[in-house]
Amino acid sequence: MSAPAEPTVLQVTDLSISFTTQGGRAAPREVVHHVGFTLERGRVLALVGESGSGKSVTAMATLRLLPNTAQIEGSVRLGSEELLSAPAERLRRVRGGLIGTVFQEPMGALNPVFTIGDQIAESLLAHHRGLDRPAARRRVHELLDLVAVTDPARVARSFPHELSGGQLQRAMIAMAISNNPQALIADEPTTALDVTVQAEILALLRDLKDRLGMAVLLITHDMGVVADIADDVAVMRDGQIVERADVLSVFKAPQHDYTKALLAAVPRLPSLRIAEPAPAHVRHPARQGVAAAVEDATIIYRGRGRHQVRAAESVTLHIAPGEVVGLVGESGSGKSTVGRALAGLVQLASGRAVLAGVDLSEASRRTLREVRAKLGIVFQDPASSLNPRHTIERSIGEPLDLHQQLSAAQRHARVLELLDAVQLDRALAGRLPHELSGGQRQRVAIARAISTNPDLLIADEPTSALDVSVQARILALFGRLQADFGFACLFISHDLAVVGEVTSRVAVMYRGSVVEEGPTDQTLTAPTHPYTRRLLAAAPVPDPVEQRRRREAWLALQQADAAAA
Amino acid sequence: MASVIATEPALEPSSGARQVARRLSADRGAVFGLVVVLVFVLAAVFAPLITAISGYGPYEYDLAALDDTGAPRGFGGGISREHWFGVEPLTGRDLFAVVIYGARTSLLVGVAATVVSVVLGVLIGIVAGYFGGWADRVLSRATDVVFGFPGLIFMIAVGAIIPPWFPKSLLIIVVIGFFGWPAIARVVRGQTLVLKQRNYVVASLAAGASATHLLFRQILPNLAATIIVFATISIPGKIGAEAALSFLGVGVPPPTPAWGRSIGEAINWVQTDPMFLFFPGAALFLVTLAFNLAGDGLRDALDPRSEGAGR
Numbered sequence A: 001m002s003a004p005a006e007p008t009v010l011q012v013t014d015l016s017i018s019f020t021t022q023g024g025r026a027a028p029r030e031v032v033h034h035v036g037f038t039l040e041r042g043r044v045l046a047l048v049g050e051s052g053s054g055k056s057v058t059a060m061a062t063l064r065l066l067p068n069t070a071q072i073e074g075s076v077r078l079g080s081e082e083l084l085s086a087p088a089e090r091l092r093r094v095r096g097g098l099i100g101t102v103f104q105e106p107m108g109a110l111n112p113v114f115t116i117g118d119q120i121a122e123s124l125l126a127h128h129r130g131l132d133r134p135a136a137r138r139r140v141h142e143l144l145d146l147v148a149v150t151d152p153a154r155v156a157r158s159f160p161h162e163l164s165g166g167q168l169q170r171a172m173i174a175m176a177i178s179n180n181p182q183a184l185i186a187d188e189p190t191t192a193l194d195v196t197v198q199a200e201i202l203a204l205l206r207d208l209k210d211r212l213g214m215a216v217l218l219i220t221h222d223m224g225v226v227a228d229i230a231d232d233v234a235v236m237r238d239g240q241i242v243e244r245a246d247v248l249s250v251f252k253a254p255q256h257d258y259t260k261a262l263l264a265a266v267p268r269l270p271s272l273r274i275a276e277p278a279p280a281h282v283r284h285p286a287r288q289g290v291a292a293a294v295e296d297a298t299i300i301y302r303g304r305g306r307h308q309v310r311a312a313e314s315v316t317l318h319i320a321p322g323e324v325v326g327l328v329g330e331s332g333s334g335k336s337t338v339g340r341a342l343a344g345l346v347q348l349a350s351g352r353a354v355l356a357g358v359d360l361s362e363a364s365r366r367t368l369r370e371v372r373a374k375l376g377i378v379f380q381d382p383a384s385s386l387n388p389r390h391t392i393e394r395s396i397g398e399p400l401d402l403h404q405q406l407s408a409a410q411r412h413a414r415v416l417e418l419l420d421a422v423q424l425d426r427a428l429a430g431r432l433p434h435e436l437s438g439g440q441r442q443r444v445a446i447a448r449a450i451s452t453n454p455d456l457l458i459a460d461e462p463t464s465a466l467d468v469s470v471q472a473r474i475l476a477l478f479g480r481l482q483a484d485f486g487f488a489c490l491f492i493s494h495d496l497a498v499v500g501e502v503t504s505r506v507a508v509m510y511r512g513s514v515v516e517e518g519p520t521d522q523t524l525t526a527p528t529h530p531y532t533r534r535l536l537a538a539a540p541v542p543d544p545v546e547q548r549r550r551r552e553a554w555l556a557l558q559q560a561d562a563a564a565a
Numbered sequence B: 001m002a003s004v005i006a007t008e009p010a011l012e013p014s015s016g017a018r019q020v021a022r023r024l025s026a027d028r029g030a031v032f033g034l035v036v037v038l039v040f041v042l043a044a045v046f047a048p049l050i051t052a053i054s055g056y057g058p059y060e061y062d063l064a065a066l067d068d069t070g071a072p073r074g075f076g077g078g079i080s081r082e083h084w085f086g087v088e089p090l091t092g093r094d095l096f097a098v099v100i101y102g103a104r105t106s107l108l109v110g111v112a113a114t115v116v117s118v119v120l121g122v123l124i125g126i127v128a129g130y131f132g133g134w135a136d137r138v139l140s141r142a143t144d145v146v147f148g149f150p151g152l153i154f155m156i157a158v159g160a161i162i163p164p165w166f167p168k169s170l171l172i173i174v175v176i177g178f179f180g181w182p183a184i185a186r187v188v189r190g191q192t193l194v195l196k197q198r199n200y201v202v203a204s205l206a207a208g209a210s211a212t213h214l215l216f217r218q219i220l221p222n223l224a225a226t227i228i229v230f231a232t233i234s235i236p237g238k239i240g241a242e243a244a245l246s247f248l249g250v251g252v253p254p255p256t257p258a259w260g261r262s263i264g265e266a267i268n269w270v271q272t273d274p275m276f277l278f279f280p281g282a283a284l285f286l287v288t289l290a291f292n293l294a295g296d297g298l299r300d301a302l303d304p305r306s307e308g309a310g311r
Helices: A055-062 A088-094 A116-125 A135-148 A152-157 A165-176 A195-212 A223-229 A245-254 A257-265 A335-342 A364-374 A394-405 A408-421 A426-430 A438-449 A468-485 A496-502 A520-525 A528-537 A543-565 B016-025 B026-047 B048-056 B095-131 B131-148 B149-161 B168-196 B201-204 B210-247 B259-269 B274-302
Strands: A008-020 A029-040 A044-048 A070-078 A099-102 A183-187 A215-220 A233-235 A240-246 A292-302 A310-318 A324-328 A350-355 A374-376 A454-461 A487-495 A504-509 A515-518
Touching: A008 A055, A008 A215, A029 A044, A029 A055, A029 A070, A029 A240, A029 B210, A044 A195, A044 A223, A055 A070, A055 A135, A055 A183, A055 A215, A099 A165, A116 A135, A116 A152, A116 A165, A135 A152, A135 A165, A165 A195, A165 B016, A183 A195, A183 A468, A195 A215, A195 A223, A195 A245, A195 A528, A195 A543, A195 B201, A195 B259, A215 A223, A223 A543, A223 B095, A233 A245, A233 A257, A240 A245, A240 A257, A245 A543, A257 A468, A310 A324, A310 A335, A310 A350, A310 A487, A310 A515, A324 A335, A324 A496, A324 A528, A335 A350, A335 A454, A335 A487, A364 A394, A374 A438, A374 B201, A394 A408, A394 A426, A394 A438, A408 A426, A408 A438, A426 B274, A438 A468, A438 B168, A438 B201, A468 A496, A496 A520, A504 A520, A504 A528, A515 A520, A520 B274, B016 B026, B016 B274, B026 B048, B026 B095, B026 B274, B095 B131, B095 B210, B095 B259, B095 B274, B131 B168, B149 B168, B149 B210, B210 B259, B210 B274, B259 B274
Parallel strands: A044 A215, A044 A233, A099 A183, A183 A215, A324 A487, A324 A504, A374 A454, A454 A487
Antiparallel strands: A008 A029, A008 A070, A233 A240, A292 A310, A292 A350, A504 A515
8 A cells, every 4th residue: 555645546648549340350449549647645536528538448448447359558557556567467456456446337237146245245355365254244334334325234135126226336335445445436426326316425425535535536427526526627528638627627717619618518507595485486477278287197007916106196287388397306206107198108097197188098099099199209218219220211200101191202391391490411311220329319309209290299308318518409409499389398307407498397206296396497496395405406516616505505405304304 | 509519420321231241241150051051942943953964853763773682782872973872772762862852841841831930929929019918918828838839749640630632741831830939929029028118119109100000110120130030040940840750750741852751761771871861861960050050140140239349
């Protein structure tokens, strides 16, 4: 172990990575070009970038965790030791010993057939051969206690599927710090988690870094996370670091155009006024009529045997013609289920779902098919929202074929019009989905959804799988189309800032129920329900100063909750 | 928005079929398999032409090639300039012609039985997977029953009791095909369960598509690769089943040439005339191996995950 006086833990200089493809016949493709950064004790360096920027590859390369097709050049020094030329045996001791790693998907990173305790013990025993079982068990409990899981003994006995995502990520962190590493590499450690859980994990990482004096390399795409935890920031784009500075200067005075554009693309939440009392309830003039509604809807999913899940409980939500209503909540809150109920895709256990004046649960199969002409859906995952074997034209034209008798020429003309409407090149009509980028596919999905001029568009996390810059453009497109076509929209999202940008009214779901509903600007700035407050306080904003204020508000809420419990 | 991030690059346009062909041609095993299959198919199609060149048809009995005990005269079961693979003991039929015409029987039964089982299996699997509920329960139980049924014994029994006027080849095709569908039905059911959850299928449903539209326009095209690969890999099993039936004497009626029956007869002659076993056996082995190699190669070529490992 190095002396505490030595601040630099890991130094990466002039790192270039290239991949050979097609069995080495093609020339190697360089994906990371001459990257350099330094990790210091007790500081967090955030490596920020969009997908394909090379940030993960760079992080993995420091531990030589890349497939054999990768060629790494440059230097990675841990203290005074060169890791890139280190023998395999030494590298094995460094991995998990001197440098710990945390990955994005805790569920995928843990082995489902062993208990959490066994897996942490394994990482201990890998580096301390002599450790006996009781000592290992004691250390496992200590570690789980350190990462603040509730009831460490129970968690140690549990299998991965028995724990929540947040608990699992804590267990992963316990494993990563089990051998007192000097550095921790966290690759998108909170991306798969809900915001309230994310806030807890970030607080834990910050606390551990200070207590254990670790250097942390954080890979992320989320500017809010950067603002929350980072001390230094390196912005990556196309395999190069385009800007490197301390966190305050990056957010206050970004130098590079790309950083500026990236920051401009992040949707922002208005400042939160949690402490202040809610202003007198200003009722917005109610819009006339109802485009779609669920009334007192309860939805139950049946599993095997008697197992059942109440996904929605007496949910009532009205959407007026031309109105954009946001539905926010964390994973498992039932927000997507409500969207599916409005499309007539799930059976209601009780209550009604109404679309264009038709009660979907009582409609005949034929009426249901007809009324669906007034409905469009856009899904989260652009990869699976288009049939891989259908051309773009066929995908967009499908709802037209189902509901309108158009000649081939009329249909073609309409598809081209729709491509124009979503700002895609007409030449893409003949392409297949795999030839398009994620943002383009999402545009095609939108074009398909609006092809029959629907009354209602259900957008289920339409931008969650996209990079922020692409998201910004899709949201702008969405706003324009909504203004032009005038459809009503149920906009389902976990991202409060996105909902704040596009919706006029918002409903917050928590454990299957709508806990709060109101005008968006009011709900997002002065929430009344405690859950909405927690949710809002936990959402990180891309501004280190404002984020510190939010973090303190969040901590205060946490403590208030703990005191109340 | 600044122009620095305003580009969404489209990926390179490429043709799916061309890519599959390229990957297939890079796989030596698959190329070997395809070439051998092609040779056998050509041999079966042009059998009369080939035997006209070789000089003897499958129903010509050259007793002069036999000695007094009925065993072929000469080296290796009577291999000579006239009889390239030697002759059949007791009858003196040209073994080359028997093997060539045997390819007709094997390939016809193998391919036709596969078509029968694939059609049945896909239909049953897709209906069970898509509609779920009681349809799934009934069809899945039926699949289990047929899967566990001792098919070979049933085939032998049916072969014995069927009236003689019923075309034997057709019977064999139907029977082998009928017992072959459960495996593909299970695979197709599983894939359908996954596919019907895909967003594009849900989007189509939400756009007002009917069940037939979803099944035939959205789901079936995405099953094509699976079905092609499965069919290719199951052909050798069907060819083997036909050979087994012929071996047991309940296959196509004599004197129609069939590799299985030749092998069955050759067992009695293996001491005196091992080459009589070798040629039909080698043909059966080669065609089975070739279909398996071609099927494996096709599966790898059609699976996009097999290319471009790494991030």
